[in-house]
Amino acid sequence: MVLIIGKGGVGKTTVAAGLAAAEAKRRGKAALVEFGDGEAGRRALGTKHREVDHVVLEPQSAITRLGGAVVGSDLLARAVLENFAISRFLGAAPAVRELAMLENVRAVSAERPDRRVFVDMPATGHGVAWLRVPAQMRTLLGSGPLFDVTDRLCRELVAPGRVSIVLCTLPEHLVILETLELWQAMTREVGLSPSRLVINRFPPDLSPEAVALARRASERAEGEARAALDTLVVTLEARAAAWAEASAVQDRAARETGVPPLVLPQLPVDADASAAASWLAGALP
Amino acid sequence: MTERRPRVIVCAGGGGVGKTTVSAAMALASARAGVPTLVVTVDPARRLADALGITIDSEVRQIDVEPSAGDRLYALMPDPKRAVRLCLDYVFEGESAARDRVLENSLYLALEDSIAGVHELMSVVLIERAVATLPLGCVIVDTAPSRYALDFVSYPGRLATLLEGRAMAWLSGLAARLVTGPASAQGILAWGRRRIERVVSAALGPRVIGDFAAIFADLSHVRKRFSAITRKAEALLLGPSSRFVLVAAPTGAARADLNHLARRVHQLGRATSAVVLNRADVGPPAWVEHVLASDPTPPLVDAVRIIEVERAARTGAANAASAAFARRWPGVPQVRLPAIAAASPREIVQRLADALAPSLGTLVG
Numbered sequence A: 001m002v003l004i005i006g007k008g009g010v011g012k013t014t015v016a017a018g019l020a021a022a023e024a025k026r027r028g029k030a031a032l033v034e035f036g037d038g039e040a041g042r043r044a045l046g047t048k049h050r051e052v053d054h055v056v057l058e059p060q061s062a063i064t065r066l067g068g069a070v071v072g073s074d075l076l077a078r079a080v081l082e083n084f085a086i087s088r089f090l091g092a093a094p095a096v097r098e099l100a101m102l103e104n105v106r107a108v109s110a111e112r113p114d115r116r117v118f119v120d121m122p123a124t125g126h127g128v129a130w131l132r133v134p135a136q137m138r139t140l141l142g143s144g145p146l147f148d149v150t151d152r153l154c155r156e157l158v159a160p161g162r163v164s165i166v167l168c169t170l171p172e173h174l175v176i177l178e179t180l181e182l183w184q185a186m187t188r189e190v191g192l193s194p195s196r197l198v199i200n201r202f203p204p205d206l207s208p209e210a211v212a213l214a215r216r217a218s219e220r221a222e223g224e225a226r227a228a229l230d231t232l233v234v235t236l237e238a239r240a241a242a243w244a245e246a247s248a249v250q251d252r253a254a255r256e257t258g259v260p261p262l263v264l265p266q267l268p269v270d271a272d273a274s275a276a277a278s279w280l281a282g283a284l285p
Numbered sequence B: 001m002t003e004r005r006p007r008v009i010v011c012a013g014g015g016g017v018g019k020t021t022v023s024a025a026m027a028l029a030s031a032r033a034g035v036p037t038l039v040v041t042v043d044p045a046r047r048l049a050d051a052l053g054i055t056i057d058s059e060v061r062q063i064d065v066e067p068s069a070g071d072r073l074y075a076l077m078p079d080p081k082r083a084v085r086l087c088l089d090y091v092f093e094g095e096s097a098a099r100d101r102v103l104e105n106s107l108y109l110a111l112e113d114s115i116a117g118v119h120e121l122m123s124v125v126l127i128e129r130a131v132a133t134l135p136l137g138c139v140i141v142d143t144a145p146s147r148y149a150l151d152f153v154s155y156p157g158r159l160a161t162l163l164e165g166r167a168m169a170w171l172s173g174l175a176a177r178l179v180t181g182p183a184s185a186q187g188i189l190a191w192g193r194r195r196i197e198r199v200v201s202a203a204l205g206p207r208v209i210g211d212f213a214a215i216f217a218d219l220s221h222v223r224k225r226f227s228a229i230t231r232k233a234e235a236l237l238l239g240p241s242s243r244f245v246l247v248a249a250p251t252g253a254a255r256a257d258l259n260h261l262a263r264r265v266h267q268l269g270r271a272t273s274a275v276v277l278n279r280a281d282v283g284p285p286a287w288v289e290h291v292l293a294s295d296p297t298p299p300l301v302d303a304v305r306i307i308e309v310e311r312a313a314r315t316g317a318a319n320a321a322s323a324a325f326a327r328r329w330p331g332v333p334q335v336r337l338p339a340i341a342a343a344s345p346r347e348i349v350q351r352l353a354d355a356l357a358p359s360l361g362t363l364v365g
Helices: A012-027 A039-045 A059-071 A074-082 A084-092 A096-110 A127-141 A145-156 A173-190 A210-220 A223-257 A273-283 B019-032 B046-052 B080-091 B096-104 B106-111 B116-133 B151-164 B166-180 B188-204 B206-238 B252-267 B286-293 B298-328 B345-364
Strands: A002-005 A030-035 A052-057 A117-120 A164-169 A196-202 A262-265 B007-012 B037-041 B073-076 B138-142 B242-248 B272-277 B334-336
Touching: A002 A012, A012 A030, A012 A039, A012 A052, A012 A117, A012 A164, A012 A196, A012 A273, A030 A039, A030 A096, A039 A052, A039 A273, A039 B252, A052 A059, A052 A096, A059 A074, A059 A096, A059 A145, A059 B188, A074 A084, A074 B188, A084 B151, A084 B166, A096 A117, A096 A127, A096 A145, A127 A145, A127 A173, A127 B206, A145 B188, A164 A173, A173 A196, A173 A223, A173 B046, A196 A223, A210 A223, A210 B298, A223 B286, A223 B298, A262 A273, B007 B019, B007 B206, B007 B252, B007 B345, B019 B037, B019 B046, B019 B073, B019 B138, B019 B242, B019 B345, B037 B116, B046 B345, B073 B116, B080 B096, B080 B116, B080 B206, B096 B106, B096 B206, B106 B206, B116 B138, B116 B151, B116 B206, B151 B166, B151 B206, B166 B188, B166 B206, B188 B206, B206 B242, B242 B252, B252 B272, B252 B298, B272 B298, B272 B345, B286 B298, B298 B334, B334 B345
Parallel strands: A002 A117, A002 A164, A030 A052, A030 A117, A164 A196, A196 A262, B007 B138, B007 B242, B037 B073, B037 B138, B242 B272, B272 B334
Antiparallel strands: none
16 A cells, blocks of 8 residues: 655645556556545546556545444444434544545555555645544544454554555755655654655756846846846746755755655646656656 | 624635635735735645744734735734644633643543644634734635635534534433433434444443543533634634635646535535636736847747746646636636746735736625
8 A cells, every 4th residue: 555645736646646557557457546526536547547446535435434344334334423413523523534534545455455555645734643543543442343443554554564655745945844844753653654755846947057148138138128038037047946946855855864756847737647657657666 | 783894715726726825915915905914824834934924823923024015914824733722722711620621631632633623623713813803804714725625614613513502412411321321211212312322332432432521521611602603713704704715726636626616615605706817827928029039049049938838838728727617607707817936935925916906806805
């Protein structure tokens, strides 16, 4: 099982679909798990990757399935969950959804022993919180059927050797700072060391001498041409700064994690799974 | 006496569309126009916080971006790690014994930190508190970058329903009964209820049930106050003075998120008041033509061409997204903002505020 984790907007879906497509290309099959309505995964996979089993987990049915695992019967679980007080409680209680999603991920993977499962984890500011839920609940409960479910999650999902973690990030100083903190926290707080870092939207390096050339041209120009060239200078400077920042981030990530990060280029439009697969092929363990 | 209510703009959008920057720019434009404005970033963004001099610490602070905003611009970036504690202090004001018991409850300790729903609820409570204490004319709420971001708008209401209704009474009763033994009522309904109680009790175990009972008992001290706060928060976000602005960028993912969020707004019984398409230049900027006419050296021509190819791809994608959205949701105003190349995030916010000034009435009016 491979969990793809990162903040919102860093391109987790592209990376998850790309990894699944690369695995399918190599081994003939793979599974991609997505939370929500499945639209993002379908778009990233396109129509080409039929050998990728695309599993969509929707919160409400995930909770019913967790209930079934706890009480031993889906029917009884549904009766309990439809109880007016319980359903209101679940509507407001934290952590239930997280636990339900993780139990469903475990079940999806257990049902597909022949495939590697890639999970596009929900966007969260604190990726570690999700993975801490089973251990927290296990300590809290002490015994009983819900304890058994959390205990199994601790042994079969949030356990070294069972799951690899790929962290996605962006090539910006402050974002990588948070990602490196997350990398450390994963090891310290859940006992899982991430295996790879993927830096998405790495900006292109426009001709390095362009900024200097534009500056010189602007000094010689007059009127409208000069104003236009000044705007070009600012634009090129901003892009050169973004590229320099991205390169520094890449070096820092390699130094602090001890693993060279994988880099996906910035594109004016979305990358599809095939393109991402070709960039990410080296990432598969 | 009627309560003064600021206009509340809930901004939602998928990740990576520049929603936080656009929200900050809207707030700056509103403050420039003379309206005391608060921008709330639910998901803390360090880059922008640094650029605008905002501290991520659950306190509302006045920020000083530029003189023309005067002293009218405020920001709040709740720290997920501290918001819970702050919020408990607020809800349990004057009930410190009950608060301290909750703080030591193992159920609370297990759930306290960093569970998504908790942080978002706390953010809403902090917004409610800010509105009660500051003379604000406009509040811009930058939601988490997610398709589910709008769930948090209805969260206070769900919590209030739990606190006010029979559900809470039943759950506290359940917790108490499971500790003291079952009730002896007869009849099929009572039988069904006992059976559910047995299942719940077996699933959770006696310790957790005991913790639940204790939390519910302490919550009952502040139940009225807590539910009043959550109802006020609900009125703020879903009442007649709130507006929903969706932010998108010219990518396939953002376009799909936009449609999904517009459906969610519709399901909440509200209408999307405007869509902002960020990085969606309508055509080539004027400077491109002037540069190419100035007989530039080949490396400069190449650089300009690359910038132009990217811009044209964005414009094409933005045109398609704009047309598709207009077909599906006719009558919703769309505001297009250009991509801005600038050295600092602060400058980007300022220039976006310039660009959206003509549409300010559409966005926050």
